[in-house]
Ligand SMILES: [Zn+2]
C-alpha cells in the first residue's frame with residue numbers, strides 16, 4: 001500500500017512511482033519495492049542523473065512513505081515541485097507545504113505547470129492525449145477550460161497530442177468543483 005497523495009492521487013498510474021524491484025530507500029534505509037522516479041528541486045544531495053544522462057536509472061531511491069511524511073524533503077532540503085502555477089496561488093500555507101514537500105512531482109518536456117482552482121492545488125492525473133480525453137468524456141469540458149495563452153492552439157492540441165508522446169497533455173481535476181484542465185507539453 002502506498003500512502004494517499006491528495007494532489008497526486010495515482011502516482012503509479014502517472015509513472016512517477018516505479019515498482020517491481022527491491023530498492024533501499026536512501027532516506028529511511030528500509031527496503032521498498034516502490035520508489036519515487038520524479039523530480040527533486042533545490043540544492044539537494046540525492047544522487048540523480050543529470051539531464052544529459054536521462055533516462056538512465058536514478059542512483060538513489062526514495063520510498064513513498066518518505067515523500068508522504070515530509071522526511072525526504074526535510075532530509076535532502078528539496079521540494080518536489082517547480083512551483084509554476086496556472087491559476088491563483090492558494091492562500092493556505094498548509095496546502096502549499098503539502099504540495100511542495102509531501103506530493104510527488106512530475107516530469108515533462110517543458111515547464112511542469114500545476115493548475116490551481118477553488119483556492120487549492122488541483123489533483124494531477126498524468127499524461128493524456130486527445131484520444132484519452134475523448135474516452136473519458138471530457139472533450140467538451142476541456143474545450144471550455146482550454147487556455148490558449150498557456151497552451152497555444154486548441155486545434156493543435158486536439159489533433160497532435162498523445163499520451164506520453166512528443167506532444168502530450170497533462171490532466172488536472174479541481175478537488176472541489178471537479179472541473180478538468182489540461183496543459184499541453186510539446187517536446
Ligand atoms: Zn523511505
Ligand SMILES: [Zn+2]
Pocket residue numbers: 117118174175176177178179
Ligand atoms: Zn474548482
